[in-house]
Amino acid sequence: MRFAFEDRQVEFRDQLRSFTEKECTAAEVRAAWDSELGWSPDRWAAMAELGLLGLTVPEDLGGFGFGFLDLVLLLEEAGRSGLPEPLLETVGLAVPLLLDLPGPEADGLRAEVLPRVAIGESVLTVGLSSMVAVPAAAGADLLLLEDAGELHAVAPAETRLIPRPSIDGARRPARVDWDPTPDTLLASAAESAPVLARLADRAAVGTGALLLGVADRLIASAAAYATDRHQFGVPIGSFQAVKHQLADALVRLEFARPVVYRAAWSLDSAEPAVSRHASMAKAYAAEAALGAARTALQVHGAIGYTWEHDLQLWMKKAWALSTAWGDAADHRARVLEALLAEAAGPG
Amino acid sequence: MDLRFTPEQDAFRAEVRAWLEANVPSEAKGTGPLPSLDTAEGFAAHRVWEQAMFDARLSVVSWPEEFGGRGAGLLEWLIFEEEYYRAQAPTRVGQNGIFLLAPTIFEFGTPEQQARYLPAMASAREVWCQGWSEPDAGSDLAGIRSRATRKGPEGEGGSWVLSGQKTWASRGAFADWCFGLFRTDPTAERHRGMTYFLIPMDAPGVTVRPIAQLDGETGFAEIFFEDVEVPDDQVLGEVGKGWSVAMATTNSERGLSLRSPARFTEAAGRLLALYAEQALLDPVAAGRSADAVARAAMDAEAYQLNTYWTVTRVLGGTPVGPEASMNKLHWSETDLAIHRCALDLLGPEAELLDADGRPGPWLDGFLFALAGPIYAGTNEIQRNVVAERVLGLPRS
């Protein structure tokens, strides 16, 4: 039992942090909101140079062949900085999904696509037929889409995108209209089922990790504001009503962290209870981020209620990500079902 | 990161499990459950149980061997605790000494004090109570007024004379010894001039008045000190440094040792079983509690994960700091949530006492959980600590 990250994983996170502190300031996040794509191809290229985009790509295809434990702190940092690029969709979801696919057809696609992902020349996303809108659909070079339980690889030219703008202006979900054909088919429904289950788990842990970062940012901003802002001749952070709200928000965040990290370990370790761990991660992180958003706004008062103040950039991420890939109550229901099944034992 | 236990740790777990299965007093074996801890008979029965654990070298696994432990690590201690709660073994009569005083004796005690007090504590031959709170000093512990005055020469061979009143001392009704803070320099600034004393409860001048708790039993007591003479070798740490010596125990109370995660994961397991039972009887009514059950079970597991996370850090050399206050907030709220949820599931049965007029396990657990946000520093005080020392907010 050693529940800690390796030095290498922490160093990589620190490297991304120095990068985002320069290249992904709040002003940059706002610029992304105002851009056509919702994110910056230049920053994507720089992320490829940092080695971020090949993280989950196997070594023989030009990447590092790392797992979710290597990614989870980076996603957290992406949430903290508000990084608008589709890191989760491409590196955390689409690449591992391609790797999970059985069969020689998939080998061909992997050999073609993954080296390009690693050098930043191919952006991927994933979508399910149950989704109202697919995240990061605009700007994707290849869409991995589910229809009737089957997985398909669809080129943007074969799709029609109807943008469904999000409250988080850096997310660009879109409804994707497309026609499944034998040419687009990647895997039968039977082959796809376990792959889709893994996808759901990774999506829950990945959004959970982003939400940890979002919550961290919100709490840090509110604590800093509470120290600066004076009323009644004293900093507002000296009032217990303010202190106690922030302390509660911090407790929620600090207890969500190990829950998310454990789920990342379970993803990499073929742990039998991985789906329950993933749902717990999403449920916990969503509550932490929603609570942090509520508290941060209250601590800021009216200034936090403005378009001009940067607080909105992170509050809106908290709201959008907390319902993406299943909200907290959905995931709690799954946790309960799994716990009852575990307690009943096999058979 | 590797969240699996080593084969040695698995073997240790198996040994503990087997021993507890064979020895925990139970109805099936005709040896249990033990009578209530808060009666003379029950107190004695719990001592016998502790002695049996001590003889198996299981009462204090993480202590050095010379004091009755196994020199095991923190992880083994957590494994022990998981098994202890899993086996539904008796409440530990010696826990205030073992978990709150012993860490302080290890840190500040002389070798003579360690040899004198630790083995007797580990076998429950001597059970300790904590004498900190006073009628006018609760959250504001530095406001204590009980005094100790010097008698005899300075330096070796003298003694102190204690007077004043302590209150809310858990296990105080039957304990053999008390550890407490007394003011030795009334002129000093309020956080100074206090000294940490070890006092036998049968010393002349000590009077105990048991106090009935919410469940009607005398779980704590008032202790009156009238010119109680205590020799120098019953001072723990330096004279006048009692506050900093005492703060070392509060951190273990809030942080790692008093409330091991096993207590909550075990209760959460019982909650799930209760939910499954109620769902068979009335799925609609049980379904209304489903989300609360899931939350409570997750909170217990999150506490366990957070403990492993913290223990890994501690084993890597980082001491537990003010984040101990976050643990206390989380476990106390979790405990309440688990028990409140169970009572809701029981519905109209929840209020009913057993045939012998006692609260059943869920009601009893609920009453105990209600004290969690009060003792070991109230949750309001913990929130102040988190805000000021972790988030760096300005003091009020």
Ligand SMILES: Cc1cc2nc3c(=O)[nH]c(=O)nc-3n(C[C@H](O)[C@H](O)[C@H](O)COP(=O)(O)OP(=O)(O)OC[C@H]3O[C@@H](n4cnc5c(N)ncnc54)[C@H](O)[C@@H]3O)c2cc1C
């Ligand atoms: C079951 C149980 C067992 C106990 N066992 C022991 C024991 O073995 N030994 C021992 O010495 N003591 C023991 N105690 C006492 C315990 O330590 C005190 O109850 C605790 O420190 C709070 O003190 P108080 O009860 O005087 O409450 P008070 O300090 O009077 O507080 C009352 C209320 O005011 C709030 N409050 C006080 N100050 C502040 C502040 N600065 N900011 C915000 N809110 C504040 C508190 O949070 C609380 O809600 C026990 C208590 C219980 C319930």
